Amino acid sequence: MKLDADLLDRARGALVGQAVGDALGQSYEFGRPLAPSAEVVMKAGPMFGLGEWTDDTDQAVAIGRAGLAHGFSSDRALQSAATQFFEWQKSAKDIGIQTSSVFARIMANEGDPEELFREMMQATRDYASAHERHHGNGSLMRTSPIALGFLDGRAGLLEAAKSFSELTHSADECWQACYIWSEAIRGAVLNGNYDGLWHGIDQLDPVSRELWRERMKAAEKTDPFEFNPNGYVISSIQLAWAAITQTAYEGRYQFKAAVELCVRVGDDTDTTAAICGSLVGARWGDSNIPAEWSSIVHGWPDYKVDDLRTLATNLALSSFGN
Numbered sequence: 001m002k003l004d005a006d007l008l009d010r011a012r013g014a015l016v017g018q019a020v021g022d023a024l025g026q027s028y029e030f031g032r033p034l035a036p037s038a039e040v041v042m043k044a045g046p047m048f049g050l051g052e053w054t055d056d057t058d059q060a061v062a063i064g065r066a067g068l069a070h071g072f073s074s075d076r077a078l079q080s081a082a083t084q085f086f087e088w089q090k091s092a093k094d095i096g097i098q099t100s101s102v103f104a105r106i107m108a109n110e111g112d113p114e115e116l117f118r119e120m121m122q123a124t125r126d127y128a129s130a131h132e133r134h135h136g137n138g139s140l141m142r143t144s145p146i147a148l149g150f151l152d153g154r155a156g157l158l159e160a161a162k163s164f165s166e167l168t169h170s171a172d173e174c175w176q177a178c179y180i181w182s183e184a185i186r187g188a189v190l191n192g193n194y195d196g197l198w199h200g201i202d203q204l205d206p207v208s209r210e211l212w213r214e215r216m217k218a219a220e221k222t223d224p225f226e227f228n229p230n231g232y233v234i235s236s237i238q239l240a241w242a243a244i245t246q247t248a249y250e251g252r253y254q255f256k257a258a259v260e261l262c263v264r265v266g267d268d269t270d271t272t273a274a275i276c277g278s279l280v281g282a283r284w285g286d287s288n289i290p291a292e293w294s295s296i297v298h299g300w301p302d303y304k305v306d307d308l309r310t311l312a313t314n315l316a317l318s319s320f321g322n
């Protein structure tokens with residue numbers, strides 16, 4: 001596989017697409033479904049400013065930086081992500097229910113990344129055993145950078161997607177969704193198509209493989225508005241996939257139509273549009289994301305769009321050993 005300008009454009013599209021979907025969806029979060037003809041506009045919301053992304057992309061950036069510094073397959077990368085999450089949550093404007101419940105259980109010595117990581121994992125397991133519904137979309141929404149760390153080979157992607165999910169979301173459905181979506185993004189960056197999603201599903205155990213095939217095939221034929229509510233990981237990934245596969249456009253038109261559809265469906269709009277934007281952005285590249293949106297996105301840690309582009313480029317370059 002050749003690392004060329006088009007491939008780097010698609011790698012940047014994964015992170016920029018995620019951030020644009022997030023910033024577009026935030027002002028519509030928990031709103032009612034919108035009519036198909038309703039205009040979807042980038043605007044300030046009750047908590048976030050115009051073009052500002054939210055916890056989804058904050059955490060994706062933390063994971064991307066951790067992977068770039070230490071390699072996604074290392075414990076140090078997981079410890080770095082845990083440390084960044086913990087630092088970030090002290091001033092975060094909004095954190096998902098499951099993730100904030102995990103953080104609330106941590107009493108660790110913050111100066112010790114290993115201890116913090118261990119406590120976060122324990123808190124996540126405790127949350128899972130205390131709550132029947134622990135299948136939130138809070139790890140799927142931040143999985144995009146992991147795909148960029150494995151462009152030169154699939155080995156290790158499943159374990160990395162699983163480990164980073166399990167920092168806060170340990171359910172099988174959560175890490176499997178993270179892995180499938182990461183494979184989809186990886187394939188979109190490498191090959192410019194969506195086949196990676198099915199390659200990812202094929203790597204799972206036979207029972208999970210059948211389940212996921214059914215879920216994603218069903219998403220292609222189901223009215224996207226049926227995927228509301230969508231705070232749970234399965235309805236989130238199904239909506240994101242429905243929005244992409246049921247959008248009869250290509251290039252910049254598909255990017256815009258797919259993320260707008262996620263927003264129109266309502267409920268957890270920043271997260272569904274972020275998940276969708278990460279894949280459709282990877283498929284068509286940063287250059288096909290509307291510049292009037294991408295030029296104004298910004299968020300933690302004082303990043304603008306060019307910082308996301310640099311992070312994505314560096315992850316892709318490091319993946320190819322450059």
Ligand SMILES: [Mg+2]
Nearest residue numbers: 054055056270
């Ligand atoms: Mg959010």
